[in-house]
Amino acid sequence: MPHLPRKGRARADHGLPEFRATDRAAPGAFSPWQLSGAGAVGGQVIMGLPTLSRLRHHFGQALSVWPFQPPDRPIVLAESYFSLLASAHLTDHAIRDAAQVSLYARAFSNLTPGGWDSLLAVDPTPEGWVLGLGQATLLQEAAMPDLTPPPLRNDCFAMPQGAHWTPVDEALAHLRTNLTAVTGTEEIPLLQAAGRILATPVTANRSHPPYANAAVDGYAFAGPLSTGAHTLPLHPGRAAAGSPFAGTVPPGHAIRILTGANIPDGTDTVVLQEDTAASATHIALHGPLKRGANARRAGEDMQAGDDILPARHRLTPADLATLAACGTGTVAVHRLLRVGVLSTGDELRAPGGTAAPGQIFDANRAMLLADVARWGHQPVDLGIAPDDRQRLGKILDDAASRCDAILTSGGASAGDEDHMSALLQGTGSLALWRIAMKPGRPLALGLWQGKPVFGLPGNPVAAQVCALIFAHPALAVLAGADWPAPQGFTVPAAFTKSKKAGRREYLRARLTDGAAVVFASEGSGRVSGLSWATGLVALPDAAAEIAPGTSVTYLPFGSFGL
The missing domain is CATH 2.170.190.11 (Molybdopterin biosynthesis moea protein, domain 3.)
Incomplete structure (x- = not known):
């Protein structure tokens, strides 16, 4: 057939277009004229046509061929491209073709009647059409397995008994071991995925570069x-x-x-x-x-099928470029963790209002809501709760219906007005941790209607330090991410301090000429020191004598995601 050479640019005068409309709508589709030469696609179709003919002969009027005929028979034949769905979200099969077919079977079996109506609402065309073309999102949502995680155990915060003071490292290890993701998953376009946490690994759909x-x-x-x-x-x-x-x-x-x-x-x-x-x-x-x-070289950066990014990875702008380059259009991510922030205490007033003698403005809520947003979660403002146990319980009931986790400040110790601890005690899940650290000794943790509650100290500096050290990594795990250990740097001290053994100390600090300078006061009520500082100096649990030039560990706020 001289007018049908293998190279498309050389074909002419046969009276038909090189590509069908459906081929033009499906990225990467081959021209039907490839059948005029050798190739696996041609072999599959040539072998498939007799099979389709036998089906037609055997089932007769019980069978229709969509979209040439209405899909109103017990059996409907339709063309489809299994590569429309990302098989990276299915790990049941090592063979890619088998994974794609299984993924499609799952998508079709999960479609609602309305979904089928949408999928089949295509006008008859002499060229045919691909089932699901242009509706990959609908199919992908139907194909995704139910990845809603189980609730946290009621004892997830319960520390081993016997120690009155809990070392920081022991507390962190306990959280890291016992917390798991509490968020479900969703499939979203890559362009909307910055900052989101991958629910499943991503493999390259295409090599990069695809050709030399x-x-x-x-x-x-x-x-x-x-x-x-x-x-x-x-x-x-x-x-x-x-x-x-x-x-x-x-x-x-x-x-x-x-x-x-x-x-x-x-x-x-x-x-x-x-x-x-x-x-x-x-x-x-x-x-x-x-x-x-x-x-x-073709594929010198990434090969098709290579593992590109693992599950629990938070996507950066650079990650989006990497995934786009290898052909990824959508990703399965954890839904945003909804974190409620609540301040407690009769003495608190909203910033910008009026405060009578004995009252103070609520500094913690604005700070913690901003922390949550910077960490990539969805902040939920729960306002200020009075020192009224019944009203606080109702506020927590409402928060549990709207949030995946709750941060509170104040009322986290064991005094008469520490209602947060008392309420969590009533659930049987309270773990009142006396952390061997300064600032931020009391930390109340528990579950309210299955939702984790982190009761932080009331003083702003203590609340922020506890949020950075404990809430930041814990919330990341609850959101589906890996545990983010802060990156510390060894720098010389530019201060003098004598420290006793028994607890870890965190000092507000900043770097000047490569050395760590600390804030003039260690008082946990001096909130302005948080604005002055660019990070924390962490002093060890053991006794220490710090003089100018002594090596200390500096933790920049950036290593806590701020």
């Missing part, structure tokens, strides 16, 4: 070249990014190529334009030039 391509503007030829001067005839045409050269470059010839263009057949090496002298018909250059020079 030029790293520079110049001329492509078959290398290598030996030492000395060389002259090569120029082959007509050129290769440019997005417009690859369709033919084959003859041996001993060169062809014009631009940065990012696919390396043409018959070539494997590129010479930099500035290293050549060119005429309309020839180029001249000096060797030596090794084979593959100035050419990027």
Whole structure:
């Protein structure tokens, strides 16, 4: 069939388009005219047509072919592309084709009648259509397994008994071991995924780069070249990014190529334009030039099927670029963790209002709501609760219906007005931790209607330090992420301090000329020190004598996600 050569650009005068409308709508689809040559797709279709014919013969009027006929028979045949769905979200099969078919079976079996109506609402067309084309989101949502995590155990905060003071590292290890994700999952477009936490691993849908391509503007030829001067005839045409050269470059010839263009057949090496002298018909250059020079190998960055990013990874802007480059359009992520923030105490008033003698403005709520937002969660403002146990219980009831976790400040100790601890005690889940740290000794933890509650101290500095050290990593795990250990740096001290053994101390600090300077006061009510500081100096549990030049650990606020 002379008018149907294998190369699409050479086909002409057969009266039909190169691609069907459905092929143009499906990225990566092959032309039906590929059947005129060799290829696996052609073999599958040629073998499949007799099978379809046998089905038609056997079932007769019980069968219809969509979209040429209405889907109103017991059996409906439809064309589909299993690659429309990302098989990376299914790990039941090691073979990619099997994973894709299984994923489609799950999607179709989970579709509601309304979903089927939407999927089949395609006008009849003489070209046919692909079932699900343009509706991958609908299918992907139906295909996703139920990944709603189980509730936390009622004893998830219960520390081993016997120690009156709990060391910081022991408390952190307990949280890391006993907390799990509490959020479900959803499938979202990649462009909306910055800051979200992956629920499943992502594999590359496509190699990057997908084809060998030029790293520079110049001329492509078959290398290598030996030492000395060389002259090569120029082959007509050129290769440019997005417009690859369709033919084959003859041996001993060169062809014009631009940065990012696919390396043409018959070539494997590129010479930099500035290293050549060119005429309309020839180029001249000096060797030596090794084979593959100035050419990027196909898949040298990522190979199709490679694991790219693991589950529990929080996506950065750079991650979005990586995933986009390997063909990822949607990702399965954990739903945003909804974190309620509640301040407690009759003495508190909202900022900007009026405060009578004995009253103070609520500094903690604004700070903790901002912490939650910066950590990538969804903050929920629960307001201020009075020192009234019954009213506080109702506020917690409402919070449990709207939040996945709750941060409170104040009322976290064991005094007469520490109603938060008393309420959690009533649930049988209270763990009143006396942390061996300064600031921030009392930490009340428990479950309210199955939702984890972190009762922080009332003093702003203690509340923030406890939030950074304990709430930041704990909330990350509840949100589906890995435990984020803060990155510390060893720097010389620019202060003097004598520290007793028995508890870890966190000092508000900043770096000046590479040394750690600490805030003038260690008082946990001096909230302005948090604004002054750029991080914390962590002093060890053991006794220590700090003098200028002594090595200390500096934890920048950035290592806590702020």
